[in-house]
Amino acid sequence: MSGDSQALPVRKATNISDLEAVPDIDPTTTAGLLAERLQAWKHAVGYLEDYVGAVEKVHKAHSKEYEKVLKTISHPLKEGAHFDQGLGGVAGFFENMRVNTQAMINSNAETEKTLKGSVLPILERLHKEIKAKVKEVSHGVEKGAKEIEKVRNTTQKHIELLGQHTAAFESTGGKMNPNDDPYVIQRGVIHRLNKQVIEENNHRNDLINVQDSFKAFEAHVVETVQQAMDALNQVAGGQAEKTRALYTDMLGAAQRIPGDFEWQGFVAREGHRLVDPNDPPRTVEELVFPNQNHSATKPIIEGSLERKSRNKLSWGTQSGYYVVTPSKYLHEFKDDDNLRYDPKPELSIYLPDAVIGAPSGEKFSVKGKDKSKSISSKIAGTSELSFKAHSAAEAQKWFEAIRTAAGATGSAYESPSSSPSGTVSETKPSLGKIDATAAHKEQDTGITGAETVSSPTEISPIAKQDTMKSGSATDEKKAAAA
Template structure:
């Protein structure tokens, strides 16, 4: 019996030694890989979700600073009687707050999406952990099947209980324990429609008038459409658009209307003479007075803008906007006389000196004392005196001169001789 016990004990010891080798070669590597995956997942959580939370905090701090800045200058508006720098205009600061709130909400929504992605990935990872652990236990159970019946029964019961665990059991328990911390995936994201902040509707942020106007360029003399606004601080700001979210809304031009002069209203046109004060204190010192020409969409719109600007402008004048004259302003029956009357030549005089001689030989003879001369950007020309007939037409200034403005037979190129 003792020999048998010794033999069986030795066999049991050998069996345990062999089982240990099998466990180290099959079960243990599975658990080591799972342990490494859990550590990597923890690092991924720290680097991913943690970084998004820092960006949200940074955006919130930036928004809070600009909200405080709006409150500061809104209070200054009351105490200074509305006299503020263009960059400190509560209207501009309010639009800046909208812009930074928009960026903050984008960061918050991005962080929300990141957190939802992390939550979903952890749900799958928890299922993977449970399934991997189940595989390890099954390997362990197969190894221990060579042990005594009691051990097989014991480890079989452990494997059965382990296999009964659902893949989402741990995750569901985690959700129940941390329901107040995790984000509800069914909740709506934030929107600018339900955002409010201090001084959002302060009277200094509400424009007196706002909308689109056309303004003539300083260099290229053509009208371009932009968004204009007159604020309670008596600034007339020009923006490219009325969009607060695409980019930080900084004025392209800012006119402090109490320092400006507004001209008379001419249909849909009016002019304002003043300095651009949108470049800060240093830029304003070098700013030159300029006449800004505006063009409204309708006479009614022009009247509204003109009345609001006139009510806050420093001065007003009866000067009408300058319009370029064209040949259509002259009547068909007296076109030649009207064109000749640019410098005050009476129509009767121009008609009495109507051209009669169109001799090609006289044109080829070259310029004489009575010839009418004019210049283009590259060449100089003259019209022979036998063509224009009267020296009085030489009073037409060259800067208004055009072939289509001359009475017949002037437009004929055969009568133009290059000097």
């Protein structure tokens, strides 16, 4: 394979599965594959260790066997007097044999010690390096993969929750608790998707770093194997020319392996399972998930409004982000940011049970009970919320949207003059459409259809006092005119 081919095979363009919020691909696939590859390298080095260890034992055994050979000629020749004891004769020949045989004994013993003390440690150190690399991948990258599995499971649960409540929205006609509002749940899904994408991108960067280090690491492994084989050739190859030729051939075979040969072959076979550094990172905006565009998740109207503080000690106003949802709730949020924190409503009013005040310029009001889960909202009764839009036209838009969300069977709306400023009055929602008579009375008196159908026994004490005061004032005017 050409050494110029460095880049990973480019995977095909992003398909729809890559844009799914929770992909079906196992996040440990790449990390597990790389860890398995390191195991293969570790076993390959282990084979070489076993081989060199066996050669070491062979030379140790050869040393002992040559000692047996030496014993066959250790004694002086019998009838040696018949031979010249000087060099160059038969006696000298046998003495030369003894010296050379002893050299074979010493050479094999020295070869055994050299293999054990010099060649084997090279492979043992390499074995430890590979084991450390395995630990790095297993306990580093795979740990990040487990974190991804955890956050993906959390995202999947919220997506399933969105599916349940969007289905419930259809079956119940949209009436549900504030926290079951598909709009709210969808924002929660986006919040968790953001956390998931951060973990996925961090894990992706870790995998890319590990992949990039593999090429250099495998070149180091190959180079170390070559060093071990060179040492083995120098130590054991001197025993015999034939053995040397065999070891040289093995060394040549090892030296002919390019440092990146195995890596390039691995990439050609398994490149589709590796992370492509050229792929762009995932973003929340491009992801898709079930019921993402369901009608129940689309607000009827949303935007920022100013609301008069309900704290009696404070006379100022506070800004907030308000949304009217198809589930007929008016939700209040701190802002429209779905990413910094989990978007939960600060206040939730079920509009069919509320009374809407007709807009007066930029201002309008809504009377209703906060149905969010806060303790204060459970204790508090029905209260009037005074809003201020950015313009009179915008206030009219909010009024129409709220009245539409309340539905034909929801409460009527009242004019701003229907109750004194700051007065909290309990009203009973209308059970039917506002007929022409109720609408006419609304124009004459400013009282809503819900108030006209209320029974006398349901009028609040404050309303009774206002009625009595109004009657007495009328009597005084009549007496003055007389």
